[in-house]
Each structure stands twice: as structure tokens, then as C-alpha cells.
Amino acid sequence: METLAMHISNGIINGPVAAVFAAFALAVLTLCVLRGRRDLDDRLAPMAGLVAAFIFAVQMLNFPILTAGVSGHLLGGALAALLVGPWVGALCVAVVLVVQALVFGDGGVAMLGLNVTNMAILGTAAAYLLIALLLRVLPRTPAGLAVTAFVSALVSVVVASQGFVLQYWLGGTTDLGNNLTGLAGTMAGVHLLIGIGEGLITATTVLTVAKVRPDLVYALRALKPVAPATRVPVAGSAR
Template sequence: MHVPDGFIDAPTSAVTGVIAAGALAVSLRGARRELDERTAPLAGLVAAFIFAVQMLNFPVAAGTSGHLLGGALAAILVGPYTGVLCVSVVLLMQGVLFADGGLTALGVNITDMALVTTVVSYAVFRGLLAVLPGTRRSVTVASFVAALVSVPAAAVAFTLMYAIGGTTDVSIGKVATAMIGLHVLIGIGEAVITALTVGAVVAVRPDLVHGARGLRRRLQLRVNGTLVDAPAATPVTAPAAARTSRRAVWLTGLATSLVLAGFVSFYASASPDGLEKVAHDKGIDKSERAHSSAGSPLAHYGVRDISDARLSGGLAGVIGVGATVVAGSAVFWAVRRRRDTDVSPASTAGSGA
């Protein structure tokens, strides 16, 4: 759903840029509370993983594909504030290095793909956990539903932005119907990917999953041949935490991201994604402008001067994962360091003076 330059007019793009900048500022402050010694290293990896999986377009209808947006996945794994930052880092890398998503539309894309998806999905996720049993399965189920809802929510947000600042004379009703219909289907793929990923991490290290913190399971006792809940609750995180180290989780996630971007991406669907399909069918793409990074050596996810498509795309994917994990880790390390400074003994003593 990367919006290119030219779809949205300059005033609306400027307003969404202000909204995006405000959201990033709030997220930087909020991420200080979310990031700790467990999740700070994971956040950069989450950004790289989202980048890799976004290269894997999957077919959803005749001549149409979809890809992960990632807001729900990031929010559940590392928290909503950090999640906004994760997706924003991905969008920045894609726009600057790969000419994917317009630079003048960066505010539109961050507002739509980072802010809307994260806020909506995390609200749905928390609402479901409030009524579901406090089990790992509930976390996975809530992740599925939250991700499913987040994608059509982003489609609605784009339609509203286009209604305000669209640059072509197109029926908004037709745009809304096409966008929402296609993105409900894409949301199913998003939900499957999100639930599988969250479920895999919860299975080995539930303490690393922000959305699973505080998860408790009642101790069950057998009374007269029947299992009943004991009054006391016991944490479910310790045994799993003992089995798999944080380093092992990080290395496994990085290796998976590299394989997905460097090899599996070659087999992704070549059909246009939901927004591209709607834009072409409704004539929205007539106003598209050339990307200012079209001359990038990695434009359109290929390495310039490498003629072999498999090698070119694979190298571009690996470079993208590397650049994203480095950029993301640098951002989250700086945020974490700021948090440590804020709560250091010296700052605490100064604030109490």
C-alpha cells in the first residue's frame, strides 16, 4: 500500500507530514518506557523482518497481490510506540534506497501504514485479551484478529486522505469499495503471517513479546479425577525463557529475514498490490510522478548492473535487511540509552533536589 508521489496533493501531504512527525515524536517518548534489555535488541530485528516479509507479495485475487503491512506484528511484539517506529524505519529505507513509496508521500505512508495500523491493531488486540482467557493461544488468536482488522482500516484511512487531497477526479465511493474489498482479502494474509510469527515467538520466549507480558495461567489440580483451577496463578514465562536465549532468538530471526529477502522473495507474486490495482483500474495512477530516488542503485529491489534477476533481487533484499536492522538498532539503542539516562541515579537525585 505504498503511496507514490503525485497521488495526494501537496497541502494534504504536508498535513500528513505534520501528523507523522507528531506521531514519531510521541512514539520516541513512549518507546523509552517499552524498550528494555530484552526488547531493545528485538526491535531492530522486527523492523528488518517486516522489511523482508514485505518483499513477499502473495496472490489474493485474479491479477492482484498483497503484502504484510506489519503494524500489528510490530505493536504486539515490541509495543505500540516502538511498533510505529519500526514500521517508519522500514518505510524510510524503502523510500530512500528502493524507490518504493514516494518521498513527498512519506507522511501519508507513515500515517497510514505505521500509525493507523498500529493504533487500530493494538486497540483490538488489547480489547480481545481483556475478554479471552489469559493463555498463549489467546495471544495468537488476538494477534490474528487484530492484524486482520488493521489492513482494511489502513485502506479506509487512505480513502479518506484521497477524498481530501486526491489529484484525480475519481468517485470516492468506487475507490472505497475497491480498496476495502481487496484489503479485507489482504488482511487475511496479514493475519496469518502475524499470528504465525507471534505464536512462534510466544512458544519459545513469551517474555520477549510485549503483548504477552503479564500472561498468567492458573495452576490446575486433579480433584477426584477432574482438573480444576487452583486459586493461585503461576507465570508461564520462566520455563520457555530458560530454553532459548535472547541471542538465539535474534540470530534465528535475522537468518530467517535474510533467507526470505534473499531467496524466497524471488518467488513472490509479480501481480500489482491492492493499491496499485485500484489506482490502475480507477485511473488514479495517471497523476503519479517519477520517484526522486528512481536512480538509486537499488531502485525497485534490484542491484544496478547485475543482469541476473534472481541474483540482483536477492542481493537487494539482503542489503535491505542489513540496512534496516542497522538503522533500526541504532534508533532503538539511542532511545534505550536515553531511557537509561533518564532513570540514572544522577538524574533521579537531580530531580529530587
């Protein structure tokens, strides 16, 4: 049995597949840097630092899933997407993953591209797609924002877990005790439970920020409602 790590440990996926996903992750993060620079301003830059620090803290909550170096934990992609947007949000999660791998040994360094792809890219992208949809159809009220945060966080965690299943199918080297269907079911089921916890944390955090400073919630600024005339400010005051 290998030592349990917070993310995918070295040796779970073969080298060629890990290299392909490392190149993919690097290309996407480069795009995130280029696009994220357009969004950075006096509000977003400090918020990005706070988001990265918060994600680092919540990712320390770790839940063993399988016996060969795979575990589940809170991701933070939906929280990052809501507060600082998809481009900067993906970078925040990626920075956390890099620090954890290089400094704390959480996740194999050789597997870093896989972990970044799953948690920083797939998780954040899935979350923001749902956020963009839900904020256009739900009322701009605390309840609507809470539902958006909860659902996007839950779904993003499950999507990220299935990224690992794809990677294992392409180049898994360790016997995880399941066939591919069983592995997918195990990962989805456990991460569904983790996603409920993440959804509650994300909804609570975003609502707290929105009630005090709604202008600091990127999604509320960037995503326009379908009917602006009927918008109700999240902060609860008429404008």
C-alpha cells in the same frame, strides 16, 4: 499510467494535504520516541531490530490494486504492536517505510507522511487497541493469542487502507476510476484478503516466539489479564 510503487506514489495526493499529514506523522513519531524510550530495555531493543527487519521482508510481497500507483501489501503493524508495543512498533514500521522510500524508491518521498500515517500510525494503533481488548477477554492460551494476533492484524490492514481513502477524498489528484464509495470498497475488499494472509503470518510468528520465550512478547507482559489467578501461560507450562 504512473509507475506502480509499493505505497502511495508521488502525485496521487496534492501537496498541501501531503504536507499536513507529514507534519502529523512527525508529531506522532516524536511522541512515539518519547514514550518508547521508557519501554526500551535489554529485551526490547534487539527485538525491535528483528521486528523491523522482518517487516521489511514481508512488505516486499506487493499486490497491485489500482492502475495509478496504489498497491497493497503486508504491513506488520499488529506484529510490531504485539512484540514490541505500540510506541516502538510504530517506529519500527516508520523506519522501514523511510528506508524503502529513500533507498528503494518504494512510495513517493513527497507522500512519505501519508504512508507513515496509514501504515505506521493508523495500522499499529488500530492493532494495539484490539490487542488490548482481546487479551483481556480471551484466555491466555495459544488459541487465545492466535485469535488476538489474527484479528488485530486483519483489522489493522483494513483500517490503514481506509486512511488512504480519507487522504484521497481530501486531496486526490489522480483519477482512480472509482467514486469515493467505490474506492473505499475496493480498498477494503482487497485489503481484507491481504489481511487474512497477514493475520496468519502474524499469528504463526507470535505463537512461535511465545512458546519459546513468552517474556519477549510485549503484549503479554504489559497487558494484565482480567483474572490473574486463572491465567494459563502461553508457553503451556503451569507456574
